[in-house]
Amino acid sequence: MLSQWSIPLFLLVIAGATIIPERQALGSESPPSDLRTSSADRTRQYFTPEEIDRGRAYARGRYVLYGVRMALTLGLFGLMTLSPLSAKIRDLSISVASGRVWLTIAVYGLLVALLYYAVTFPVSLYGGFLREHTFGLSRQSVASWAWDYTKGALINAAILLPLLMLLYAFIRWDPVRWYLSAWVILVLVMGLLAELSPILLDPLFHTFRPVQDKALVNRLRALTDRAGLTVGPILEIDASKKTNKTNAYFTGLGRTRRIVLYDTLIAGSTPEEVELIVAHELGHWRRHHTWKGMAISATSALAAMWLIARLLNTAADSGRFGFIHPADPMSLPFLLLLFLALTILTTPIQVAISRSFEREADLESLRLSANPEAFIGAEVKLARTNFADIEPPRAMVWLLYTHPPVLERIAMAESFRAKQGQRRGEIDDR
Numbered sequence: 001m002l003s004q005w006s007i008p009l010f011l012l013v014i015a016g017a018t019i020i021p022e023r024q025a026l027g028s029e030s031p032p033s034d035l036r037t038s039s040a041d042r043t044r045q046y047f048t049p050e051e052i053d054r055g056r057a058y059a060r061g062r063y064v065l066y067g068v069r070m071a072l073t074l075g076l077f078g079l080m081t082l083s084p085l086s087a088k089i090r091d092l093s094i095s096v097a098s099g100r101v102w103l104t105i106a107v108y109g110l111l112v113a114l115l116y117y118a119v120t121f122p123v124s125l126y127g128g129f130l131r132e133h134t135f136g137l138s139r140q141s142v143a144s145w146a147w148d149y150t151k152g153a154l155i156n157a158a159i160l161l162p163l164l165m166l167l168y169a170f171i172r173w174d175p176v177r178w179y180l181s182a183w184v185i186l187v188l189v190m191g192l193l194a195e196l197s198p199i200l201l202d203p204l205f206h207t208f209r210p211v212q213d214k215a216l217v218n219r220l221r222a223l224t225d226r227a228g229l230t231v232g233p234i235l236e237i238d239a240s241k242k243t244n245k246t247n248a249y250f251t252g253l254g255r256t257r258r259i260v261l262y263d264t265l266i267a268g269s270t271p272e273e274v275e276l277i278v279a280h281e282l283g284h285w286r287r288h289h290t291w292k293g294m295a296i297s298a299t300s301a302l303a304a305m306w307l308i309a310r311l312l313n314t315a316a317d318s319g320r321f322g323f324i325h326p327a328d329p330m331s332l333p334f335l336l337l338l339f340l341a342l343t344i345l346t347t348p349i350q351v352a353i354s355r356s357f358e359r360e361a362d363l364e365s366l367r368l369s370a371n372p373e374a375f376i377g378a379e380v381k382l383a384r385t386n387f388a389d390i391e392p393p394r395a396m397v398w399l400l401y402t403h404p405p406v407l408e409r410i411a412m413a414e415s416f417r418a419k420q421g422q423r424r425g426e427i428d429d430r
């Protein structure tokens, strides 16, 4: 009864909370009627047919790879849940851990992780390295890529294995309400990672230094002052050692918050365009997107964990999947399967929230800079250097896009420019 209704209910609650802000953001910025240039016209205005084809070829392969990775992962956890494989791995883990319960789950987790990496490695190698070279986007040697991949896996293991041991300790102590204590730990870890990863983890992959161009720094400081924000260091990373792509992001909480620019972005953009991209990051701050994002994640994690706890108990009671107590390490693939299914089902909601945040940040950046030309210039360059899908299928946007497609963002700037013109016209008429 519960398992029948809880998933739709859970999705409905989250959907209700997220679709509203997106509507608002869209409503306030829909272009005036005279500006509703058809999307084909707009595409031709900003991008060459070659750029459109290249972006389509690059992006559509990535959609397929995403699907393949999901299918492989679901297949692995599904197979483990339904076949005797999981029981064999558990027996092996018990003997390796000499029967120590807390160690058994760590060994079991490690073996599942090894299987996961073995199954998904070809996709990672192809999508993350070979294909990036085929498209001329990567500058990394195979050794450097392999080292990054290994570091990523080791960091995941270092963070996830202790959490897994704690999780199963909670399930053993309270097989019904374990999700409450597990949730508290999850929220703490989320906050800690947001605070510490810019200073502990990010430097493991890139070298950071303050932006060298003094004129640019002064321009960016003037911008942050105008935005009324105190920002920590404005840094550049040596992305050019690994990729031709361009990007910028802000990261950290409290004292570790900072703006990070790819050196490839600084090299390939005008100061006005860099300023616009930083203005977009400041827009995220002004609208408190980090805190809002964390609050939404924490709330949905609680709902998801409650649901998983219920389903885990139902599965243990039925004995259908080989475990009769939820704390049996054998329940892990089933738990991961539930987690993955929920992730896939709620990704459209998560990315819709993200897109609405991105629209708000875009709008803030336009207000802050009052420079729609630079906004359009920066968007066009980002799309070109990163081989963006200029006209992505609507379904893909809905399923996967954390940012609005480039033409939508350009349309917002055009609409802003038109309103700016109207306002100027009104002032001149007086």
Ligand SMILES: [Zn+2]
Pocket: 280, 281, 284, 358, 361
């Ligand atoms: Zn953004």
